[in-house]
Amino acid sequence: MVLLGFLTVTVLSVVFLRDLFAIVMLFGIYSFLAAALFVTLDAVDVAFTEAAVGAGISTFLMLATLALTSRREKTLPDRPLVPLLVIGVVAAALVYGTLDMPHFSDPHAPAHTRSAPYYIESTAREIGVPNIVTAVLASYRGYDTLGELIVIFTAGIGVIALIGYRKRGGDS
Amino acid sequence: MHSPIQPYNLVLRIAAKMLIPLILMFALYVQFHGEAGPGGGFQAGVIFAAAFILYALVFGMGAARAVAPAPLLRVLAALGVLLYCGVGLAAIFAGGNFLDYDVLARDGVSGQHLGIFLVELGIGITVASVMITIFFAFAERGVTR
Numbered sequence: 001m002v003l004l005g006f007l008t009v010t011v012l013s014v015v016f017l018r019d020l021f022a023i024v025m026l027f028g029i030y031s032f033l034a035a036a037l038f039v040t041l042d043a044v045d046v047a048f049t050e051a052a053v054g055a056g057i058s059t060f061l062m063l064a065t066l067a068l069t070s071r072r073e074k075t076l077p078d079r080p081l082v083p084l085l086v087i088g089v090v091a092a093a094l095v096y097g098t099l100d101m102p103h104f105s106d107p108h109a110p111a112h113t114r115s116a117p118y119y120i121e122s123t124a125r126e127i128g129v130p131n132i133v134t135a136v137l138a139s140y141r142g143y144d145t146l147g148e149l150i151v152i153f154t155a156g157i158g159v160i161a162l163i164g165y166r167k168r169g170g171d172s
Numbered sequence: 173m174h175s176p177i178q179p180y181n182l183v184l185r186i187a188a189k190m191l192i193p194l195i196l197m198f199a200l201y202v203q204f205h206g207e208a209g210p211g212g213g214f215q216a217g218v219i220f221a222a223a224f225i226l227y228a229l230v231f232g233m234g235a236a237r238a239v240a241p242a243p244l245l246r247v248l249a250a251l252g253v254l255l256y257c258g259v260g261l262a263a264i265f266a267g268g269n270f271l272d273y274d275v276l277a278r279d280g281v282s283g284q285h286l287g288i289f290l291v292e293l294g295i296g297i298t299v300a301s302v303m304i305t306i307f308f309a310f311a312e313r314g315v316t317r
Contacts, residue, residue, distance in 0.1 A: 044210040048202075052218045057303055060225060064310035128281035129207040129288065137212065138288040142271035146256055148214075149295055153253050156302030160246070164309040 003037045018073045024062045031055035045133040188230040195223040203296045207285070213292040217299025224304045233311055242308065245301045252298025259290045 010030045014023050031054030038047035102109035119136055127135040137145050203216035228236035260271040268275035273287025 045212070048210045048215050052215045052222075056222055057218050061306060061310065064307065068310065068313055126280060127284045127288070129285070131207055131209060133210075134207050134212055134288065134292075135284075138291050139271075139273060139284055142260070142291065145291070145295070146260070146271070149253055149256055149298055152302050153249055153298055156249050156305050159306045159309050163313050164242075164305065 003033055003040065007033050007037070018075065019071065020066055020073055021063075021071050023073075024059060024066060027062065028055050028059040031059070045131075184230055188226055192223050192227055195219060195226070199223065199296075199300075203292065204289075206292055207288060213295025214299055216292075217296045218303060220296070220300040221303035221307070224300075225307050228307070228311065233308070237308070240304055240308075242305070245305045245308075249298050249301040249305065252294040252296070252301070255294035255297065256291050259287055259294070263287070 007030065010026050010033065014026050014030070017023050017026070031050055035047040035051040035055065038044070038050060102111075106112070119132055119140060123129070123132045123135045127139055129135050199216045199220035202211035202219060203213060206212035206216070224236060224240055227239065259273070259276075263272045263275055264270055266275040271287075271291075273284045274280040275283060276286050277283035
């Protein structure tokens with residue numbers, strides 16, 4: 001609960017701040033808090049990823065972007081009523097969608113009754129690795145992970161295509 | 173961030189020199205210990221890239237470019253994806269389905285071990301090279317502007 005409270009405070013400060021440098025720093029804190037939250041939920045693999053990618057690399061990439069652009073956020077002159085309306089409708093739809101979701105840690109949720117017991121029971125027999133998360137990611141859901149890898153590869157290609165090739169003095 | 177830190181900044185240079193091997197070792201540990209503990213290719217690749225980024229920050233872009241040239245990074249980024257797909261295709265040629273590691277070795281469990289190892293290695297290589305490439309692209313853009 002304390003962590004969730006901190007998360008909320010961080011998000012609210014991000015919304016109201018105009019200094020992008022401070023916002024990037026707050027995003028790093030947000031990722032770190034999220035990682036701590038995942039640890040308390042016993043999801044160490046997710047926490048590890050959040051700490052390394054969210055708090056580490058993406059903070060850094062956002063700082064690098066800030067170095068290329070401006071540090072201050074441009075303020076809009078008028079009141080953006082239409083975007084506010086759109087966001088309100090979408091948020092209401094999302095909240096309405098969560099009403100159908102199973103309750104937190106509900107043992108009868110589909111995620112806990114269909115595939116998860118199968119993974120837990122058969123990982124030791126079929127895969128033989130101690131970490132079930134690795135078994136699910138790399139073996140049972142190998143297609144998904146291949147897709148994620150191709151997404152990262154495509155992101156790299158995109159960055160190279162957009163700003164990577166700058167000829168200067170013969171050196172790319 | 174654009175200019176390398178001045179040579180007289182001795183403490184930072186020594187600290188970075190001591191930290192970078194530890195970060196690389198930790199990345200390799202996360203990479204190859206991912207089957208047993210938390211971690212895997214994605215996290216290992218990011219940590220590996222973080223070591224290079226630290227090196228580039230402290231010792232300058234030129235020194236970092238000398239360690240990790242851009243053509244090599246591009247080849248490695250593609251190689252990781254190819255390794256992943258290659259494992260999948262190897263499973264097809266061995267008589268199984270795509271990414272079905274059971275057929276890669278004599279029995280299913282060791283085939284799974286081999287498949288997961290190679291696939292995670294491919295993930296690690298691609299993630300590390302792509303992250304370093306993206307960082308270099310941003311940093312050099314700042315230098316040349």
